[in-house]
Amino acid sequence: MNNDHYLHFLRYALNDNAPIPDDITRIDWQKLKRFANEHAVVGIYWQGIRRLGQETPNKPTDDDVMAWMALVTKIQRRNRFMDERTGFIARTFRSEGFPNIILKGQGNATYYPEPSLRTSGDVDIWLRGSRGDITRYVQHHCPKEQPIYLHIAFKAVKDVEVEVHYMPSYLNNPFCNRRLQRFFQQQWDNQQADSRQPTADGARYPTTRFNLVYQLCHILHHVFDEGIGLRQLIDYYYLLLNATPADTDGLVRQLSSYNMLGFAQAVLWIEQHVLGLPGQCIFTTPDERRGRVLLADILHGGNFGKYNDDYQHASRRRIYPKRAWKKLCHSISLVRYFPSEALWEPLFRIWHFFWRLRH
Secondary structure, three states: OOOHHHHHHHHHHHOOOOOOOHHHHHOOHHHHHHHHHHOOOHHHHHHHHOOOOOOOOOOOOHHHHHHHHHHHHHHHHHHHHHHHHHHHHHHHHHHOOOOEEEEOHHHHHOOOOOHHHOOOOOEEEEEOOOHHHHHHHHHHHOOOOOOOOOEEEEOOOOOOOEEEEOOOOOOOOHHHHHHHHHHHHHHHHHHHHHOEOOOOOOOOEOOHHHHHHHHHHHHHHHHOOOOOOHHHHHHHHHHHHHOOHHHHOOHHHHHHHOOOHHHHHHHHHHHHHHOOOOHHHOOOOOOHHHHHHHHHHHHHHOHHHOOOOOOOOOOOHHHHHHHHHHHHHHHHHOOOOOHHHHHHHHHHHHHHHHHHHHO
16 A cells, blocks of 8 residues: 555654655555554644644535544543653552662653653663562562563553553663663663653653663664654654754764664655755764655554554464464564664564573
């Protein structure tokens, strides 16, 4: 299916000064709503729909508008709930002796012009402490939960999925990952001193410079794991809009040291040429070849790969061999474009299998 007209309208929705796309007449508003749901960007499309004038060709019907409004109201209500829960979770862990930072999620929403329109997800919280202490604390409240390399699930909070992170993210390449983890640890004090606290809820959100590296790494990680959707690209879009030259100073050199520059160039091509990010927000030369490959991968799976049969969740053990084979084929297909992570992904998966047996 050709989604170009949906992407053109998304660009219009993101940019207040953009003209209405010529191919708006091709849009089926019911199918667009389904597409927006799959990529968790209903609120972003709503920004565009409400700007349409009376003379707009193929304007959504009143019933279409009411359906979108119902979804947006639900998103806004959930965001209010998640803001309160996120603050509660952060305060609770801090009171238990674990200083913390909230990763992405409600923190990402603070970069949006209207934070309430971002579709919320779960709560990812990075705790300061040893892996053993954190695991023991979580398992005291959730005895059945088992850690993976990155985090452990914390299911003691009603109606909210919480992932307790030992580290913000990681890379499959162990040499690059070592440099990345050193950066995260060096940045911890900066996050505590300079983190953004836009509300009085007690949650601390990372600095913009930290997010420029971390969120790009998060996107890369999910490209090779579950898949990634347009919501994460829009998160990075608004992050770049808010970044200053001081935030991006030295970023190219840093990403090169993690073998992530090629991936960053792919993301920037989507941000600029698909989503319409202004050129002054681009910190290095976009790469169209890699960008088109990444965009096709994103459109194939939807938000976290939920609409792509190639990405099966780990809980479905009965199809694990098939899932592992498809992930291997997927990694091989990306070797030409993102070789560092693609070549190391199968090896990391084998190492992680034995790591989990020991933990």
